[in-house]
Amino acid sequence: MTNLIEIKGVTHAYQTPNGPLPVLDNLNIAVPEGEFAAVVGPSGCGKSTLTRLIAGLMKPDTGEVWLHGERVKSPRKTVGMAFQNPVLLEWRSILDNVILPLEIVAPSMPRKQREARAEELLALVGLQGFESKRPSELSGGMRQRASLCRSIVHKPDVLIMDEPFGALDAFTREDLWQTMHALRASEPFTAVLITHDLRESVYLGDQVFVLSGRPARTQYVLDVHYPQAEGLRKLEGLYTPECAQMLATLREQIQIAQGRHPEQAVH
């Protein structure tokens, strides 16, 4: 299987009034086609910066980002992005919000077809009947669902999510995790999910990348062996010994990354 997303030795620093602030340090991440990479790391270590680099919104100082065997130099239409805030446009209905990327990516697609596509996705995430509502009329979880629909409406190869469930309550979050698996089953995409929730990273990820504290390196990579033979992953799986073991490993790695662990990180 080929790596659809490849981040090779990426180093990046922000220029600040107090001199350069190194954020990413020789970072390496590879995600095979169709897989889901979860990225965890201490707050402020450079995770959002990483998403902006993958999306081509910024160029790394050194190193390369490759998508689909092509070097990323600027934003591309085959990428979808979801943010921590749903950032829905208040003057558009939910349906029109979801359609927005199609207006850029497929300007010649007939209106009917766009609507059909958006309606299909909204139904998939349980938002049928809310198409004509304004974002302000929806709950936070519903808005985040709509935002997810918007990020994949144009059938991107690559979906980049920056803590999309971070601001939600635990129940809504678990609900959306399942929605995410349902979406994956019907929409093929390769995904990078930034998160600060270790259970989320194990439940959704095929691999979990633990980044070190700033400047971020790839400190640890966990291959997730989710206790589930076939079909969509079930939430109960999180409470098995296998998952407990994986979570313990991740927790330990995060503590090392935060510099709170007695032993030194191994790299």
Added chain:
Amino acid sequence: MKTFQKIAVPIVAIALFLAVWEFLVWVNGWPNYVMASPSDLPEAYIRFWNLFVSGGWQTLWRTVAGLGLAVLFGTALGMVMGFSRVARDALYPLLVGFNAIPKATLVPVLALLFIGQHNFNTVLMAFLISFFPIAVSVGIGLSTLEPEYRDILRSLGASRFTIFRKIALPKTLPEFFGALKVSVTLAFIGTNLVEIISPHGRGLGALFLSGQTNSNYPLMFAVLIALAVLGIVLYYAVVALEKIFAGWAERPHG
């Protein structure tokens, strides 16, 4: 019931206001050269109706023309300031300084610059006095746009213009209309200022002036009321436009 209330309450308030006014004039026994009473006004309106119509029209179109220019220029200036830090740093002090100048002092300056161009001077003043809030609100609206909003479309490779048209522009509309409500009142004041101060003015302001020179006090008060009515009409015209174009910004529950 709701709409009835919406219309009835302001009408009752206005009627009450007129009643109190009439009462005060009557109780204090003010002669009409100190303070005309509402009952003096209908006569003034009937006698000078033609002048009210033509003057009102003059005042109205020149205010609207000045405001239109202010919208065009203010929006353009706001865009420049919103997109460029350098432009913002360069223009802001200039604008604040210009805005601080009492506009009455500009009337003679303009009159000398463009001698006899009364219409032009009036429109120019309405424009000069009213573009500032628009420029500032558009500038601030654009420069404070959260980067994530831009990134929604930028991550798809959309052009700057597309991002402006689909996101930045609609997002600043509520601020724009907030400023337009201030500007419409200012433009109206600007128009009247020139009409009253200019020696050979036109419009309602000039009618006020002629009331003064002829010691026709009821006429002066009638003009004031007419100005108030015109001001209300202009203001609510902007409110109506706001409802159409930025109604989404209104939260259903306050």
